[in-house]
Amino acid sequence: MKIKLKIWRQENATAKGKFVKYQLDDVSPDSSFLEMLDELNQDLIQKDDDPVVFDHDCREGICGTCGLYINGRAHGPQKGSATCQLHMRSFKDGDTITVEPWRAKAFPVIKDLMVDRSAFDRIMVSGGYISINAGSAPEANNMPVRKENADMAFDAATCIGCGACVAACPNASAMLFVGAKISHLALLPQGQPEAEERVLEMVNQMDLEGFGNCSNNYSCEAECPKEISVGNIARMNAQFFGAKLKSGKK
Amino acid sequence: MTKLDAKIPEGPLAKKWTRFRNTCKLVNPANKRKLDIIVVGTGLGGASAAASLAELGYNVKVFCYQDSPRRAHSIAAQGGINATKNYPNDGDSIYRLFYDTIKGGDYRSREANVYRLAEVSSNIIDQAVAQGVPFAREYGGLLDNRSFGGAQVSRTFYAKGQTGQQLLLGAYGSLNRQVHQGKVKVYARRDMLDIVLHQGKARGIITRNLITGEIERHTAHAVVLATGGYGNVYFLSTYAMGANGSPAWKAYKKGAYFANPAFVQIHPTCMPVKGEHQSKLTLMSESLRNDGRIWVPKKKEDAEKLRKGEISPNDLGEEERDYYLERRYPAFGNLVPRDVASRAAKERCDNGFGVGTGQAVYLDFRDAINRMGKEAVEAKYGNLFEIYKKINDENPYEVPMKIFPATHYTMGGLWVDYHLQTTVPGLFAVGEVNFSDHGANRLGASALMQGLADGYFVLPYTLSNYLSDELHTPRLTTKEKEFDEVEEQINERLEKLMNIKGSQTVDAIHKRLGHIMWDHVGMSRTKESLEEALKMLPELRKEFWNDVKIPGHQHGVNPELMKAGWVADFLELGELIARDALQREESCGGHFRQEYQTEEGEALRRDDEYSFVGAWEYKGDDQKPEMHKEDIVYEVTERKTRSYK
Numbered sequence: 001m002k003i004k005l006k007i008w009r010q011e012n013a014t015a016k017g018k019f020v021k022y023q024l025d026d027v028s029p030d031s032s033f034l035e036m037l038d039e040l041n042q043d044l045i046q047k048d049d050d051p052v053v054f055d056h057d058c059r060e061g062i063c064g065t066c067g068l069y070i071n072g073r074a075h076g077p078q079k080g081s082a083t084c085q086l087h088m089r090s091f092k093d094g095d096t097i098t099v100e101p102w103r104a105k106a107f108p109v110i111k112d113l114m115v116d117r118s119a120f121d122r123i124m125v126s127g128g129y130i131s132i133n134a135g136s137a138p139e140a141n142n143m144p145v146r147k148e149n150a151d152m153a154f155d156a157a158t159c160i161g162c163g164a165c166v167a168a169c170p171n172a173s174a175m176l177f178v179g180a181k182i183s184h185l186a187l188l189p190q191g192q193p194e195a196e197e198r199v200l201e202m203v204n205q206m207d208l209e210g211f212g213n214c215s216n217n218y219s220c221e222a223e224c225p226k227e228i229s230v231g232n233i234a235r236m237n238a239q240f241f242g243a244k245l246k247s248g249k250k
Numbered sequence: 251m252t253k254l255d256a257k258i259p260e261g262p263l264a265k266k267w268t269r270f271r272n273t274c275k276l277v278n279p280a281n282k283r284k285l286d287i288i289v290v291g292t293g294l295g296g297a298s299a300a301a302s303l304a305e306l307g308y309n310v311k312v313f314c315y316q317d318s319p320r321r322a323h324s325i326a327a328q329g330g331i332n333a334t335k336n337y338p339n340d341g342d343s344i345y346r347l348f349y350d351t352i353k354g355g356d357y358r359s360r361e362a363n364v365y366r367l368a369e370v371s372s373n374i375i376d377q378a379v380a381q382g383v384p385f386a387r388e389y390g391g392l393l394d395n396r397s398f399g400g401a402q403v404s405r406t407f408y409a410k411g412q413t414g415q416q417l418l419l420g421a422y423g424s425l426n427r428q429v430h431q432g433k434v435k436v437y438a439r440r441d442m443l444d445i446v447l448h449q450g451k452a453r454g455i456i457t458r459n460l461i462t463g464e465i466e467r468h469t470a471h472a473v474v475l476a477t478g479g480y481g482n483v484y485f486l487s488t489y490a491m492g493a494n495g496s497p498a499w500k501a502y503k504k505g506a507y508f509a510n511p512a513f514v515q516i517h518p519t520c521m522p523v524k525g526e527h528q529s530k531l532t533l534m535s536e537s538l539r540n541d542g543r544i545w546v547p548k549k550k551e552d553a554e555k556l557r558k559g560e561i562s563p564n565d566l567g568e569e570e571r572d573y574y575l576e577r578r579y580p581a582f583g584n585l586v587p588r589d590v591a592s593r594a595a596k597e598r599c600d601n602g603f604g605v606g607t608g609q610a611v612y613l614d615f616r617d618a619i620n621r622m623g624k625e626a627v628e629a630k631y632g633n634l635f636e637i638y639k640k641i642n643d644e645n646p647y648e649v650p651m652k653i654f655p656a657t658h659y660t661m662g663g664l665w666v667d668y669h670l671q672t673t674v675p676g677l678f679a680v681g682e683v684n685f686s687d688h689g690a691n692r693l694g695a696s697a698l699m700q701g702l703a704d705g706y707f708v709l710p711y712t713l714s715n716y717l718s719d720e721l722h723t724p725r726l727t728t729k730e731k732e733f734d735e736v737e738e739q740i741n742e743r744l745e746k747l748m749n750i751k752g753s754q755t756v757d758a759i760h761k762r763l764g765h766i767m768w769d770h771v772g773m774s775r776t777k778e779s780l781e782e783a784l785k786m787l788p789e790l791r792k793e794f795w796n797d798v799k800i801p802g803h804q805h806g807v808n809p810e811l812m813k814a815g816w817v818a819d820f821l822e823l824g825e826l827i828a829r830d831a832l833q834r835e836e837s838c839g840g841h842f843r844q845e846y847q848t849e850e851g852e853a854l855r856r857d858d859e860y861s862f863v864g865a866w867e868y869k870g871d872d873q874k875p876e877m878h879k880e881d882i883v884y885e886v887t888e889r890k891t892r893s894y895k
Contacts, residue, residue, distance in 0.1 A: 132381060132424075
């Protein structure tokens with residue numbers, strides 16, 4: 001396949017970026033999108049040009065490291081898939097493909113297509129866990145969990161933390177991410193003792209990081225590689241208001 | 251030859267760990283606050299170790315090359331985690347898990363370590379459930395189990411095909427809690443470039459900040475490596491792109507022995523290679539072998555027609571299919587251990603029965619769908635089928651999957667004693683980076699178990715035991731001359747790499763290394779192939795140091811420079827793998843020497859000669875390494891020819 005590329009190049013967080021055009025003449029339809037970029041970089045290195053920097057690691061759709069905005073869509077045109085699982089057969093011979101980084105105030109560009117998503121880690125540090133020490137856990141089957149709840153908790157927990165929800169949202173909101181994390185633990189009996197503090201802390205940190213608010217656009221759900229449901233945002237909101245009322249804070 | 255002391259506690263096997271815990275030295279809470287620990291790597295081993303050590307009160311610094319600790323490659327583990335709960339009432343016990351692991355490892359692992367692993371396995375499930383890990387459950391609300399290769403009981407706990415992800419997120423949660431409490435500091439996007447020794451003990455590391463390019467110094471009272479395996483030496487593997495052997499290799503060069511490097515696991519069920527553009531191979535979980543049946547055509551003519559696309563696999567009737575695992579190993583069938591299944595697939599393909607490109611066999615769910623219904627298959631394996639469809643553009647509900655073996659795990663690694671300490675005092679190794687528990691072949695669903703056992707339940711005791719003698723060791727400053735020396739060597743090497751300005755990219759040389767390793771040191775090895783590899787590898791290494799081309803600068807973001815460092819180490823590590831494979835004149839587990847096989851083509855183990863751990867000592871860049879032996883002595887286990895028939 002012949003592919004034309006328009007790729008966002010930016011030296012660092014403060015530099016001004018621009019689109020640069022490239023062309024590849026012999027791309028295998030079986031290669032993944034990232035393998036196509038590998039090929040471009042091999043070319044660029046051989047031409048003494050600066051290769052395009054992008055994040056990637058497991059290349060099997062689970063680590064959440066990769067994330068490119070492809071033709072105006074987070075992770076590209078294929079539903080329910082991360083960039084690394086997108087294959088060139090999803091494009092046509094001769095196509096021009098525009099590649100951008102995630103764009104959000106809370107995800108500053110580091111270089112080219114690589115962004116800083118440490119805001120997600122800080123939200124998780126603020127309360128996204130159950131406080132137990134190694135060695136103190138009770139026997140696992142002492143507490144049965146309704147299968148339906150366990151399955152819903154699992155569905156929420158499959159979030160890979162890639163940030164596509166933020167990139168897809170017109171407000172750069174992180175509420176699908178945070179909602180999934182809150183729901184995962186809120187749906188399980190083990191998560192109950194700290195549920196109120198958790199939702200308050202995490203939502204507070206989310207706001208501090210500069211993510212926008214949800215305005216029911218639902219593009220997050222549409223672009224999520226794990227197809228996490230916006231129902232999780234509703235659950236988070238319900239939890240949040242409940243906790244707020246109980247805590248007596250404004 | 252130095253005698254390696256594994257420091258295994260006295261007493262009967264089943265009492266050793268209890269005895270150790272009752273007699274090991276402790277550190278009181280006030281003193282723990284004065285002690286610092288470095289953990290490199292944030293997968294299951296690293297994250298669980300860092301969290302547990304911080305819970306005890308130590309000050310922990312954690313390092314990873316990824317942008318977040320949650321992305322370490324444990325996240326990609328699919329199938330499950332073994333534990334001896336015996337919830338299904340099907341006869342499981344600590345002894346049985348121990349025995350299956352020893353047997354699965356082809357009698358090349360250490361009894362005491364494996365017994366301890368089986369002993370703490372149940373605690374891991376308790377710990378994970380309490381953390382909120384959403385394991386699969388039955389309608390009654392209790393935990394569900396499935397079976398895995400090499401076992402006749404159902405002892406594997408799972409969360410669909412994302413068990414590793416869920417367990418890692420649990421450990422990451424525990425880690426985050428300690429970050430919140432100020433007991434752990436995370437350094438993400440750092441590449442560990444070397445270990446610093448002071449007065450013979452590991453006291454720090456030097457890292458490169460992957461954003462700024464800065465070289466940074468860190469000190470501690472002990473260093474824990476949790477940096478995973480070295481399978482990317484084969485270029486194509488199921489590992490993450492960033493998985494590298496460099497921290498282990500630096501440790502080796504600082505005096506830590508490297509044990510059994512030849513024991514590499516080739517996983518039987520991966521998606522086949524398609525072309526030169528390919529950067530990695532994707533695993534299809536072993537759990538699929540619970541319900542999927544593996545086959546190739548009985549007749550070569552049919553295989554050829556399938557390769558040419560003239561017929562579809564669904565055109566072949568039951569009598570025209572060769573379910574070769576069920577035929578050869580009726581007792582275990584499709585659930586034979588990985589090494590056995592991989593070799594059997596290679597044997598069929600080498601003999602002309604392969605499908606697809608010729609290097610593939612079928613994994614078929616037709617019968618499972620007929621038996622359980624499509625919904626039930628989807629509930630169990632839905633996400634795996636989706637992954638397959640995305641990558642191969644074929645619907646596995648309708649046509650059988652095509653699979654082929656690929657490099658997946660390394661049983662070999664840094665030699666550690668019962669305390670998980672390497673031969674360098676103060677340098678510990680947990681999880682895949684150590685060699686200790688899986689012998690010559692790892693059973694499915696045991697990697698997650700080992701990483702978490704080491705981190706949650708073993709290291710907190712054994713590292714405390716070590717640190718109890720370090721109470722009076724003052725904190726080091728990074729101004730010590732040892733740091734200067736190591737940093738100078740690092741800078742020299744980085745400058746040297748940048749200044750080569752040759753004509754071949756890092757990836758191009760890495761791919762060539764991969765071909766040499768796969769063809770000569772892969773699933774089936776001979777004296778000739780290994781000797782050939784030992785000639786080719788030094789030549790390729792020389793070529794690398796004369797002709798590699800790295801763009802950009804030493805400062806700032808430069809992934810090519812980072813990869814170059816890793817590949818430089820892989821080029822040396824590959825040679826050690828070949829050397830170890832050459833000395834081991836037997837076939838066992840993942841190490842198959844063609845010269846040593848039975849008439850039926852099964853592995854021929856030679857217990858009289860090779861019942862030892864081969865631990866290699868670095869002797870200098872231009873010197874041959876020296877091998878030391880740790881004899882494997884079995885008190886309880888009776889060695890048998892491994893049979894799954």
